[in-house]
Amino acid sequence: MIRLYTDDLSIGYDDRLIVKDLSIEIPDRKITTIIGSNGCGKSTLLKAMTRIIPHRSGSVILDGGNIAKENTKTLAKKIATLPQTPESSSGLTVGELVSYGRFPYQKGFGRLTKRDYEVIDWALEVTGTQDYKYRPVDALSGGQRQRVWIAMALAQETEMIFLDEPTTYLDMAHQLEVLELLQKLNSEQGRTIIMVLHDLNQAARFADYMIALKDGAIVKAGNCEEVICSDVLKEVFSIDAEIGRDPRTNKPMCITYNLVKEPQK
Template sequence: MERLTTSQLNISYDDRMIVNNLNIAIPEGKITALVGSNGSGKSTILKTMARIMSPAAGQVLLDGKSIHKQSTKDVAKQLAILPQNPTAPDGLTVTELVSYGRFPYQKGFGSMSKEDRNVVRWAIESTGLTEFAERPVDQLSGGQRQRAWIAMALAQETEILFLDEPTTFLDMAHQLEVLQLLQKLNEENNRTIVMVVHDLNHASRYAHHMIAINKGTVMGEGSPTEVMTPEIFRDVFNIEADIVYDPRSGVPLCLPHALITKYSTTTAATHQREAAVV
């Protein structure tokens, strides 16, 4: 049974409908990747499922209850979200940042308990940041900063973790660093992870479940093998691509070779007519 689902979900900005009648289910204990071109609505869906945005109609259901009708603290004990390109105040240390993750559990004036401090220490250790615990976040590398923010989310001790493009602006080594950490959290702690991913091959390698979105509509959903198809590449990304298989893991990978445009279609038709005349 899936803990997190959407039911006839509509999302709009002002009077413009972005997502219409969305019905999806997030597999529990798995990594789910939302993929699609820029402006497809994937980040909007993530934010609405994480309760940052409110739907125009329909519901996001967590354990059968509307997430937008639950209290902020109750929701924060069940799911955490890492937004795109988060920034910390200058001089804030890793330990101080991670401590913010304990907010849902604090009472009164928000003093940290012994349990809170133990959880913060565990989150820092789990993300490999012990040696940087007292270092200001703004002095870390890109990959280290992302790990610090993930540690803050871990400190919330939630079973569901949302991430909006967690590898944006990172080089290849730091991208792998973050993705492998998420894989570890899923495998060792059974975290349900939902992330927006731009790179199709990263999604295929690290996600168990993929949801391909175009203009707010689900165009494909299932395992990487089910979603990584030439038809979905055309419908969602407007590209022609070959599928190759990773020799290490056997997962399908996308090898794009042409952009589908009105010009290229017209040109191809012209070449066909000329060939027929000859």
């Protein structure tokens, strides 16, 4: 089932066109990872699909409607976004930050209801951050802070969560902790997860569907076996990759690689 897709989407900044006439489909209730080299348009695409930035032409369609015409609060009940480097106001406690996820449901003076508090506590529990509820966000480690931001996204009660490089700046253990949490949200709650990842092996390990971008265009989209292969990685990253199998997941993985050398002239 496809609830979210783009149709001939073009995105740019000033005079520079980053993405041109891009049409993609995001599988519902699956984990989709987007890979590509720096500057290829991954983050730009995510921002346009969540209406953080406007697009120049084409459309982003969600549940049959163009998101450009959707009411902001209505859209926020369908899509939650975790940017690459989220920032919060200094001095906020974890509970206060997570409560911001309830904004789409607030009316009048914006007071939290009993239902809001129940959802906030649930989001903290699911992400394992309930013990931090009254602690300042600034006092947390990188991995703890990232889980709190995911809790805020969960508090929106959306069926789709977009994440731009959610493992950036985290050590290996915290990277795995965050990705396993997202996988759990997908498998147990049916959340559709769309995320940009730099690590190819992590992208393959946790994805049901992958999109490889180069210069704002799709090189390959499909399952992990179709995308994590030497031909695709050579075109996307200019590397000569040796592909094997992850012994624990049986997913394809990049074992080693060399740069593709340009022929001598």
